[in-house]
Amino acid sequence: RKEVEQDPGPFNVPEGATVAFNCTYSNSASQSFFWYRQDCRKEPKLLMSVYSSGNEDGRFTAQLNRASQYISLLIRDSKLSDSATYLCVVTVNTPLVFGKGTRLSVIA
Amino acid sequence: DAGVIQSPRHEVTEMGQEVTLRCKPISGHNSLFWYRQTMMRGLELLIYFNNNVPIDDSGMPEDRFSAKMPNASFSTLKIQPSEPRDSAVYFCASSFLNSPLHFGNGTRLTVT
Numbered sequence: 001r002k003e004v005e006q007d008p009g010p011f012n013v014p015e016g017a018t019v020a021f022n023c024t025y026s027n028s029a030s031q032s033f034f035w036y037r038q039d040c041r042k043e044p045k046l047l048m049s050v051y052s053s054g055n056e057d058g059r060f061t062a063q064l065n066r067a068s069q070y071i072s073l074l075i076r077d078s079k080l081s082d083s084a085t086y087l088c089v090v091t092v093n094t095p096l097v098f099g100k101g102t103r104l105s106v107i108a
Numbered sequence: 109d110a111g112v113i114q115s116p117r118h119e120v121t122e123m124g125q126e127v128t129l130r131c132k133p134i135s136g137h138n139s140l141f142w143y144r145q146t147m148m149r150g151l152e153l154l155i156y157f158n159n160n161v162p163i164d165d166s167g168m169p170e171d172r173f174s175a176k177m178p179n180a181s182f183s184t185l186k187i188q189p190s191e192p193r194d195s196a197v198y199f200c201a202s203s204f205l206n207s208p209l210h211f212g213n214g215t216r217l218t219v220t
Contacts, residue, residue, distance in 0.1 A: 096153075
């Protein structure tokens with residue numbers, strides 16, 4: 001089983017839609033969780049950390065389910081500018097292990 | 109603040125040639141990571157350093173790859189000899205303790 005698994009997509013959604021991605025991880029000792037965003041031909045950039053109690057940042061909500069070993073990212077009221085690849089990141093101390101990403105296309 | 113700086117941005121070379129990628133981490137960061145990204149395999153960790161010391165190089169594909177970090181502000185990743193299957197985007201990233209990674213712009217390597 002791969003360490004971090006994501007549905008590669010693409011997810012094609014209309015503007016204003018709500019979309020959710022899940023990511024599963026295999027190491028139950030994983031301690032830290034993040035979502036990164038990567039635009040085409042650019043470097044990955046931190047979108048948000050994922051905390052045990054769940055956390056929200058504007059239109060973005062991240063949740064962690066330790067029992068089932070997955071994290072999720074919910075995007076509400078999606079914008080054209082949200083089109084990107086979203087990478088799930090898991091770590092036990094260092095180093096970070098990246099999923100292959102889920103591609104999102106928001107369509108006008 | 110200057111971010112992670114990588115050079116060159118693009119490198120095109122013929123197979124068999126030596127390739128050297130360079131990275132300057134963010135000042136004050138004590139960990140440095142080299143990743144390789146391809147469509148097929150995604151982002152793969154090649155090697156990482158803590159306080160200039162290589163900690164885990166198990167991701168380095170083979171002996172043709174080597175990395176050094178002679179001081180806190182500079183690291184190199186060398187491929188010798190290069191092969192077409194080494195074509196990828198190579199990212200350098202740095203962090204402080206367990207803070208999230210900050211990536212450089214990457215080096216797009218094409219080996220013909």
